[in-house]
Amino acid sequence: MIGWLERWQIPLYLAALGAGAVFGMAAPSVAPGLELAINPVLMVLLYATFLSVPLTRLGRALRDGRFLAGLLVLNFVLVPVVVYGLSRFVADDQALLLGVLLVLLTPCIDYVIVFSGLAGAAHDRLLGAAPLLMLVQMLLLPVFLGLFMGPDLFQVLHAASFLEAFGLLIVAPLALAALTQYLATRSAAARKVMDVMEALMVPLMMATLAVVVASQVDAVRAELSSLLRVLPIYVAFLIVMVPLGVLTGRVFGQDVPATRAVVFSGATRNSLVVLPLALAVPEALALASVVVVTQTLVELVGMVTYVRLIPRLLPRRATLAPARDVATDEDHPPRPG
Template sequence: MITWLERWQIPLYLVALGVGAVFGLGAPSAAPGLEQAINPVLMVLLYATFLGVPLTRLGRALRDGRFLAGLLVLNFAIVPVVVYGLSRFVADDQALLLGVLLVLLTPCIDYVIVFSGLAGSAHDMLLAAAPLLMLMQMLLLPAYLGLFMGPSLFEVLDVAPFLEAFLLLIVTPLALAAITQYLAARSASARKVMDAMESLMVPLMMATLSVVVASQIDAVRADLSSLLKVIPLYVAFLVVMVPLGIIISRVFSQDVPGTRAVVFSGATRNSLVVLPLALALPDPFALVAVVVVTQTLVELVGMVTYVRLVPRLIPHHPLPAP
C-alpha cells in the first residue's frame, strides 16, 4: 500500500484538491471549523516530515554557508524586486496590494520541506534553514512593507501571529520529532511510531490539501471578481522563480539537491503562517486574508506541478545535447 501511495501521490494530491474544493463549495458553513483544523493537520504533517530527516544532519546543513547565502539572497534580495514589479499591477487597491506583498515577501518554512523532499531536494537543509528564514522575514517584512506601502501601515499590523505560528508549526513538531528519534534508538515502540508516520505521509499531505482548500474555497468564490487581478500575478511568480532559483544556485555552486531546494524555497511562500496576521487586520483590509488564501490555492497546484517539473529541469545527470 505504501509503495502504491508513493507511486500515485501526484494524482492523489490533485484528487485531494478537488475533493476539498467540492466539499468547501457544497458545505460553506463548515469553513470556520475547517479553518481551525489547518494548524493541527499541518503540525502532524510536519512532525511526520521532520521524523524522516535525521536531525543529526542539521548541524552539517547549517554549516553550509553557500547554501544559506543562496537562500538569503534569493528570498530577501531577488524576491522583493520581483514582488515589487508584480505588485504594481494592483497598486491602486490597498487591500489587494497588502495581500500580495504580505504573502509573496515571506518565504515558506513548513510544507516546502514536504514538497521539496518529494522532488529529491536537500529538504534537510531547508529544515535547518527554517528558523533563520523565519527570523529574517520577521525582521525584514516590516521594512519592505513600509518601503512599498508607507509607514502608516504599521498602525494596523500585529506580529504576534508570526510568533505563534513559529512555535506551533516549527518548534513544536521539530522538538517532538527530535524526542521520537532519540527514543527510537532505544525503544521498539518509538521505532514503530516512526514507521507508522512514514507510511502516513501521503495521506497526511492529502488531508492537509483538502482541509486548506475546503476551508477557504467559498471565500475565494465570493470575491472572485477582485481576486482575478491577483491570480495571474501568483502564476507569474511561480513561473519566474524557477529560472531565478537555478541562476542563484549556480552562482553559489550548489549541487542538484541543493539547487532543487533553492528553487522550491524561492517559489513557495508562507501563506499559512501569514494568514493569521491577515485575519487580524481591521475591516478595511478584510479582503487581505482572501488574497493570501488565493495564493495558497494557486501555490498548492503549483507545487504539485513543481514536484514533477523541477526534477526534469534539474536532472541528476546532464541532459543529452540535441
C-alpha cells in the first residue's frame, strides 16, 4: 500500500485538492471549523516529515555550509528582489500585496521535500535545512514586510503571531520527532510509531491540502475577480526561479541533485505555514488569506511540471561541480519526506 501511495501521490494530491474544493463549495458553512483544523493537521504532517530522516542527517545537513549558503542567498537575497518587482503590480491594493508578500517571501519546508524527491533532488539535505530556513524566514519576514509595505503594517501584524507559528509548526514537531527517534532505539512501540507515520505521509499531505482548500475555496470563488490579478505574478515567479536556482547551484559548486534541490527550494513557497498568519490579520486585510491559498493552487500545478522539467533541464550526466553526486537514481526517486 505504501508503494502504491508513493507511486500515485501526485494524482492523489490533485484528487485531494478537487475533493476539498467540491466539499468547500457544497458546504461553505463549515469553513470556520476547517480553518481551526489547519494548524493541527500541519503539525502532524511536519512531525511525520521530520521523523522520516534520522537526526544524524540533520546534523550533517547543517554542516553543509556551501549548500546552506546557496539556499540562504537564493531565498533571502535573490527572491526578495524578484518578489519586490513582481509585487509592484498589486501595490495599489494592501490586502493583495500583503498576501503576495507573505507567501512569496517564505521558502517551503514541507511538501518541497516530496516534490524534490520525485525529481531526483537531494531532498534529505533540504529536510536538514528546513529548521534553519524556517527560523530565518520568521526573523526576516517582518523586516521585508516593513520595507515593502511601510512601517504602518506593524500596527496590524505582531511578532507573537510569528513566534507562535515557529513554536507550533517547527519546534514542537521537531522536538517530538527527536524524542520518538530516541525512544525507538529502546522501545518497539516507538519503532511502530515511526513505521505508522511513514505509511501515513501521503494521506497526511492529502488531508492537509483538502482541509486548506475546503476552508478557503468559497472565499476564492467570491473574490475571483480580484484574485485574477495575482495569478500572473505566481506563474512568473515559478518561471523566473528556474534559471535563478540553476545559477545559484552553479555559483555555489553544487552537484546535480543538490542543484535540483536548490531550484525547488527557490520556487516552492511556505503557503501552508504562513496561512495561519494570513488568517489572523484584521478584517480589512482578510483577502490576504485567499491570496495565499491561490498561490498554493498555482504552485501545486507548477510542481507537477517541475517534477517532469527539472530532471530534463539538469540531467544526471550534466557537470555542474566536482563529483559529489550520491543521491538516489532518478529512475527510482527517494521516498517522500
